[in-house]
Amino acid sequence: TQSTWGGRGEQPHFVSLSLTMSTPILYSYYISSCSFRVRIALNFKKIKYQYRTVDLRSGENYKDDFKKINPLQQVPVLQIDGHTLTNSWSILEYLEETQSGLPLLPKEPEKRALVRSITDAIVSGIQPLQNVIVQKYIAVNFGAEHASPWTQHWIHLGFSKLEILLNNVARDYCVGDELSIADLCLVPQVYNAMKRFDVSIDKYPTIERLYNKLREIPEFIEAHPDNQPDTPK
Amino acid sequence: MTSKPVLYSYYRSSCSYRVRIALNIKGIDYDYRPVNMLKDGGEQYTDGFSELNPMKQVPVLIDKGHTLTQSLPIIEYLEETREGPKLLPEDPLSRATVRQVAEIIAAGIQPIQNLKVIRKVVQLTGREDVKPEWGNHWIDEGFKALEVILISCSGMYCVGDSLSLADVCLVPQVYNALRYKVDMEKFPVIKRINEKLKKLKPFIDASPDRQPDCPKGV
Numbered sequence: 001t002q003s004t005w006g007g008r009g010e011q012p013h014f015v016s017l018s019l020t021m022s023t024p025i026l027y028s029y030y031i032s033s034c035s036f037r038v039r040i041a042l043n044f045k046k047i048k049y050q051y052r053t054v055d056l057r058s059g060e061n062y063k064d065d066f067k068k069i070n071p072l073q074q075v076p077v078l079q080i081d082g083h084t085l086t087n088s089w090s091i092l093e094y095l096e097e098t099q100s101g102l103p104l105l106p107k108e109p110e111k112r113a114l115v116r117s118i119t120d121a122i123v124s125g126i127q128p129l130q131n132v133i134v135q136k137y138i139a140v141n142f143g144a145e146h147a148s149p150w151t152q153h154w155i156h157l158g159f160s161k162l163e164i165l166l167n168n169v170a171r172d173y174c175v176g177d178e179l180s181i182a183d184l185c186l187v188p189q190v191y192n193a194m195k196r197f198d199v200s201i202d203k204y205p206t207i208e209r210l211y212n213k214l215r216e217i218p219e220f221i222e223a224h225p226d227n228q229p230d231t232p233k
Numbered sequence: 234m235t236s237k238p239v240l241y242s243y244y245r246s247s248c249s250y251r252v253r254i255a256l257n258i259k260g261i262d263y264d265y266r267p268v269n270m271l272k273d274g275g276e277q278y279t280d281g282f283s284e285l286n287p288m289k290q291v292p293v294l295i296d297k298g299h300t301l302t303q304s305l306p307i308i309e310y311l312e313e314t315r316e317g318p319k320l321l322p323e324d325p326l327s328r329a330t331v332r333q334v335a336e337i338i339a340a341g342i343q344p345i346q347n348l349k350v351i352r353k354v355v356q357l358t359g360r361e362d363v364k365p366e367w368g369n370h371w372i373d374e375g376f377k378a379l380e381v382i383l384i385s386c387s388g389m390y391c392v393g394d395s396l397s398l399a400d401v402c403l404v405p406q407v408y409n410a411l412r413y414k415v416d417m418e419k420f421p422v423i424k425r426i427n428e429k430l431k432k433l434k435p436f437i438d439a440s441p442d443r444q445p446d447c448p449k450g451v
Binding site: 071072073081083085086087089090091093094097098109110112113114116117119120121123124125127128129133134137138142146150153161164165168 | 287288289299301302303305306307309310313314325326328329332333335336337339340341343344345350353354357358370374378381382
């Protein structure tokens with residue numbers, strides 16, 4: 001099959017099931033941006049996995065059954081190679097270090113640092129502040145009318161800073177001409193911002209350009225919240 | 234001739250504190266450039282600093298002509314480019330566990346209790362007294378989760394018996410916890426590991442009270 005990510009000559013291939021390992025299991029919620037990141041990565045690494053829904057909306061993550069799997073009571077959780085992994089960024093790094101398929105980090109240390117900075121700006125800088133738990137706290141303690149402006153504030157602040165950075169370093173992808181985990185984190189964050197929090201990205205032309213290009217790539221499409229087993233009809 | 238790395242830092246910024254610890258563990262000598270996050274609304278917002286780092290944050294590390302931002306990427310960069318004690322283990326599962334703990338702190342706790350967020354909360358509510366409550370709440374919540382994880386993965390240190398990036402993230406977070414009067418007796422594993430780490434020279438030398446920009450009497 002033809003590579004769709006800039007012709008770097010990577011031949012996609014399927015990771016064959018090892019004798020000692022069963023099919024990886026991903027605990028995920030369709031619209032969770034952290035789950036979305038990992039789904040995209042699994043697609044690029046050509047890893048077939050079992051999808052287990054954790055319905056965050058009904059609080060399934062707080063039930064004892066799921067707590068046994070992840071005491072942090074969060075998605076995503078990836079069970080792979082006999083291990084249970086949590087926290088999306090560390091999962092992405094694990095996949096990068098252990099799986100074949102398209103590299104998602106460049107070779108040069110300073111470029112890797114740049115990819116990780118963009119990743120960090122999203123994973124630490126934006127997403128935690130628009131987390132449901134934080135929104136609920138704001139609503140309960142300061143008033144429901146503050147929850148939405150709160151999340152929009154942090155998304156806009158994060159995007160405006162990212163726009164400056166990306167304007168300097170992005171070409172076809174967030175960092176130059178190579179797809180990376182930065183792109184895998186950008187798309188879910190932008191989707192989330194637009195779909196759930198009514199944030200427009202027209203003030204962020206580089207982010208908009210990258211988002212529109214990346215979301216056409218099959219691995220991103222397959223991972224999209226609209227295309228998951230638990231996507232509401 | 235290679236010049237020393239330059240670290241832009243604020244004495245009390247926990248993200249800067251992490252990088253200082255890592256530089257010390259690796260025995261890297263560096264130039265300290267203070268960025269006062271409080272003065273005149275915050276030096277990190279000046280045009281000069283924004284040009285250096287559009288994220289308007291510390292730490293920033295300048296190394297061999299590269300400008301590096303965000304503490305975890307900086308530390309991963311140091312890990313990849315320098316000899317000296319390793320902050321990530323060899324095997325991928327342990328590495329994932331170290332990064333998991335680091336992420337719980339660096340993405341799950343610190344961002345919600347950092348300076349700019351607290352300023353926003355004060356602005357939202359019009360109340361200064363909401364600060365200790367907010368900081369205490371999010372660190373307490375985060376530590377409840379972290380304690381459970383550490384019970385299963387810790388040894389002498391956060392992950393087994395080797396010092397790692399997880400420990401580098403832990404100490405600055407406990408420093409903040411104490412500022413917000415979090416009851417550390419609730420978190421015996423975090424407390425034990427923190428006490429051990431605080432006695433190590435790289436951690437001592439990195440502590441806020443040892444920095445050139447620490448105000449006198451703090």
